[in-house]
Amino acid sequence: MSSHHIVREKQEPALIIANGESCSFELLGQLLEWSPFVVVLDSAIQRVMPLGIKIDVLLGDFDEELNLSEIEESQYPIEVVHTPDQDKTDLEKAFDFLIERGFPAVNVVWATGRRADHSITNMTNIVRYKSKLHIVMIDDYSVIYPLHPKPYVFQKWFAKSFQISLIPIGTTTGIYTQNLRYSLDNEQLILGYRSGNSNEVAADGIVQISYESGDLLLMECHD
Known part of the structure; x- marks a missing residue:
């Protein structure tokens, strides 16, 4: 090879x-x-x-x-x-x-x-x-990469029911999402206390994620 x-x-x-x-x-x-x-x-x-x-x-x-x-x-x-x-x-x-x-x-x-x-x-x-x-x-089983805080807005097309996890590294604040089954609206995630495991894409189309401060990993997961 x-x-x-x-x-x-x-x-x-x-x-x-x-x-x-x-x-x-x-x-x-x-x-x-x-x-x-x-x-x-x-x-x-x-x-x-x-x-x-x-x-x-x-x-x-x-x-x-x-x-x-x-x-x-x-x-x-x-x-x-x-x-x-x-x-x-x-x-x-x-x-x-x-x-x-x-x-x-x-x-x-x-x-x-x-x-x-x-x-x-x-x-x-x-x-x-x-x-x-x-x-x-x-x-x-996974594709893992960091997202950037605002003004960057993550946008990517996914199929319905595709599994996405949002994992904070430390504390991540001001998280907004669109087209996820469990949407986040100015939410805070804290490693070890509250994370965004096993969310799902709500419908075929663009998923949008943004956040104000901290560090956030996106994990595209499948079994």
């Missing part, structure tokens, strides 16, 4: 492969079709290489022993980026790397599942980057 095809560099999202639960081979293949630049985090390389994926960057603190010479030989001309900073996760370091290289957007897979602490950290930390990098986290 290769990520090399006819797309223009930095006009398509990069792809980060983290080290959580693997997604389906079909989903990974679909993302690789539109990702000319692939970043693999640390020891996940040991699970990625057998899949035959052409990797551009291996990034991490490398706190687990890896045979870097073998990796560099099999993936030439891979770039190995050592990021020993323990104050950030490898995923955060990958975001910083892509921002520095001028990438506007990235899809992230294998970032959920397995360890719960890693999953919740990966999902919640993406809000800190929303003004610098368009991040979409994807697994076999």
Whole structure:
């Protein structure tokens, strides 16, 4: 499986492969079709290489022993980026790397599942980057991305009964929605106290969401 095809560099999202639960081979293949630049985090390389994926960057603190010479030989001309900073996760370091290289957007897979602490950290930390990098986290059951506060208004077409969850990171205020079964009208959501889980699209058409302050994740979910 290769990520090399006819797309223009930095006009398509990069792809980060983290080290959580693997997604389906079909989903990974679909993302690789539109990702000319692939970043693999640390020891996940040991699970990625057998899949035959052409990797551009291996990034991490490398706190687990890896045979870097073998990796560099099999993936030439891979770039190995050592990021020993323990104050950030490898995923955060990958975001910083892509921002520095001028990438506007990235899809992230294998970032959920397995360890719960890693999953919740990966999902919640993406809000800190929303003004610098368009991040979409994807697994076999969910598509997760941060929304922006007003004056930005989120608008997207969905089919009736499609499941949408609105998850606040901290406290999110002044939330308004249109075309959801459980509408919000100047509502407040607070992580751990009140969230917008398992809402549904009321009718085929545009869903509209806006909010005044805080951070808000939108999750497109299916069983």
